[in-house]
Amino acid sequence: MISRIQEDAVSVVQSGFEKMIEQQVVIAPWLAVSHGEKRISDNQKRRLRQFAQELSLSDEEVKVLWLDSRPLNPVTRERAYYETLLSTAAYLSYMRLGTLVVTDEMISVSNSLLRQYLHENGGSALTSVYGRVMTYLNAQVLRYYGRLQEDIFISGQWHRPWIDHPIDSELETALQYELVQRVQSDGQTYIELTNQGEELYQACRDDLQKCGYIQQSEQLMRIANFTSMDDYEQMMERAMADIQIHRNTLVQSSDIKPSMKVLELGCGAGALTFKGGLFQTVGTNGQLIATDPAPGMLERARNRQSSYGAENVQFQQAAAEKIPFSGSTFDAVIGMFFLQFTNVPQALKEITRVLRPNGTFTTLVGLGYSHQEEFLKEWFEPLSTKGLTAESSVNLPDENLLPSIAGEYFSTYDCETQEWLFDFSQIEDVVKFNVQAGAMADLNGLPWAARNELFEELIERGYKIKAKYGADAMKHVHKVQLFKGTVTK
Ligand SMILES: C[S@@+](CC[C@H](N)C(=O)[O-])C[C@H]1O[C@@H](n2cnc3c(N)ncnc32)[C@H](O)[C@@H]1O
Structure with a gap:
């Protein structure tokens, strides 16, 4: 049978x-x-x-x-x-x-x-x-x-x-x-x-x-997590004092100019859109359409629009793998820390489809984890003992992914790997973002009760690790890639 x-x-x-x-x-x-x-x-x-x-x-x-x-x-x-x-x-x-x-x-x-x-x-x-x-x-x-x-x-x-x-x-x-x-x-x-x-x-x-x-x-879980994560931007700022500089650098690297028609992907609550200076760069003569698949994120972004005097920014729900615009629509596509949550080849195919000839795509991508620091290995040991891939996540790309496939989509491209220093001493933030939102582990293999037990266990362990190593020692070097590709088609 x-x-x-x-x-x-x-x-x-x-x-x-x-x-x-x-x-x-x-x-x-x-x-x-x-x-x-x-x-x-x-x-x-x-x-x-x-x-x-x-x-x-x-x-x-x-x-x-x-x-x-x-x-x-x-x-x-x-x-x-x-x-x-x-x-x-x-x-x-x-x-x-x-x-x-x-x-x-x-x-x-x-x-x-x-x-x-x-x-x-x-x-x-x-x-x-x-x-x-x-x-x-x-x-x-x-x-x-x-x-x-x-x-x-x-x-x-x-x-x-x-x-x-x-x-x-x-x-x-x-x-x-x-x-x-x-x-x-x-x-x-x-x-x-x-x-x-x-x-x-x-x-x-x-x-x-x-x-x-x-x-x-996995994708529904991730979007639901981002929908309910109302302090993502603050968490990022608590973990990384320089984040604002990186947002600005991303916009500057993109060569986006006033009066261009620009698409932002994975805009979240609008950190790059507003604080990163994206909408200010596009200006009122240009057109900026900012998208994200998580409605809760879009709502947060829309709520900030008037305080920035950014009424001309249009927010729309969309995932990078299925961009709801016709081909050759945009002069530039940009986005910060979204590509790692997508099916990368599918997203790149869509991005190049909507770009005009000589259009550019610029992004920062978070790469998979490698737990070289002792405090981190010890903290997240329950993930590896349960086979949940704590070392390098199944969900996040490794350093070779973009360089190995970018040539299929872009006529020219640059890809620079950078090492950023994150403060991991905010225990709940780290567990919430890295584990619950699925950046560090694949929790699909766990029954519901075990996920909740795991979050609690990791939070408890985190406080013990903090007591043992001290907050100042809880620094994690994370690899990030700055990517810029141009299509000539
Ligand atoms: C880490 S947040 C970054 C938000 C914002 N760019 C920032 O820097 O604050 C990642 C965002 O990617 C979005 N995202 C998840 N899956 C996506 C997909 N398939 N396509 C586009 N964006 C996606 C999430 O909803 C979330 O808002």
């Missing part, structure tokens, strides 16, 4: 997921509980449950196509729709409206989008993706803790804190397929993963990576 499962899964999951992206239906329910805040009311949850019930009333037989030839039981089907509706409502609230708090309007939109998806693709397309994601999350928590008390597993509180239904029917299915087993110890019943369960976990993780689900989750 299990071998048939794995053969069929990739294409079913892939096509079901592709359609979800097209139709803006997502499975990312953690968005509704991110950052420990309550982002949805009980009334709103009741509405979502009612919609899920209505959607599951159709006569169609719904299956998890890679698992079983039998129809899914109505309760599990309804729960799958509920978690998808919840995810989509949270996703739309912050992608369209810029708020992580779920709105009534987006609950209605979520219902119409899922209805449309089910109508066009059938319920089995959705439950086949959903089944893969939930199998992955259920197995992940068991792998991480070795075993879990049955009642904790069923409550989902350690790995799916957004649900308020028990996952007993999922446990029954997993027991039936011998993916997990019950173990008695000290008068308690525990749930453990079997070898078959471990194999299925690996297969689910590989499929979700191949179809792009894991990457989508």
Whole structure:
């Protein structure tokens, strides 16, 4: 049974997921509980449950196509729709409206989008993706803790804190397929993963990576983190007294002149736009369009606009991998510390597309971490022992990336690696920005409760390290690249 499962899964999951992206239906329910805040009311949850019930009333037989030839039981089907509706409502609230708090309007939109998806693709397309994601999350928590008390597993509180239904029917299915087993110890019943369960976990993780689900989750998590990080700019300034000089240098290196048409990417709350002197350089005869995919960041930037007399700057939501302008629109593209959060080749392709002949792209890129300092190695040891890549992040580029691919996109380019000195003695800042926002570690492999435990552990360790080494010794040399490329096309 299990071998048939794995053969069929990739294409079913892939096509079901592709359609979800097209139709803006997502499975990312953690968005509704991110950052420990309550982002949805009980009334709103009741509405979502009612919609899920209505959607599951159709006569169609719904299956998890890679698992079983039998129809899914109505309760599990309804729960799958509920978690998808919840995810989509949270996703739309912050992608369209810029708020992580779920709105009534987006609950209605979520219902119409899922209805449309089910109508066009059938319920089995959705439950086949959903089944893969939930199998992955259920197995992940068991792998991480070795075993879990049955009642904790069923409550989902350690790995799916957004649900308020028990996952007993999922446990029954997993027991039936011998993916997990019950173990008695000290008068308690525990749930453990079997070898078959471990194999299925690996297969689910590989499929979700191949179809792009894991990457989508990482990106949504990052945008959600930046959306709620309302003091990023201050954190940067606390860590680096010279940051203002670097912002100015970036603008000066770009050769941007008054009256040009300029695009800023990853503008955040507008540090480069306003304090870096970008809008002042473009001037009122030029045109500056500043973009960022995180609505919360854009809102912060817009709120500062009038105090700088910068009403002519236009803010727009956009990611660098999909720039919403036609080809050859801009004289220059610029951005500070955003490229490391993108799919770099895709972003460079888009950037060169929107540049006019002789247009330039100038940026500062943060490179992956290397923990050469003793205090840092000691502080972040839990990341490396858990295999979370504390040394050099999987997410951030290394020194060779830009030089090795820039020639494909730019006729000429300069790339200079610099070493910046950061003050790492502000413990919460360092953990929040470097770990929580995913710059230093890949936390996707951790169940929800373990992430929160890890943040707390790292903060606690940070204070001990500070007591041991002293604040003055907590300096980290971080590599940064200043890049400038020109297209001639
Ligand atoms: C470290 S902040 C830098 C903000 C600002 N440039 C500054 O220097 O203060 C990184 C910004 O990149 C944005 N970002 C994340 N993913 C992105 C993407 N795919 N394309 C463009 N920007 C992205 C984040 O939302 C965030 O605002």
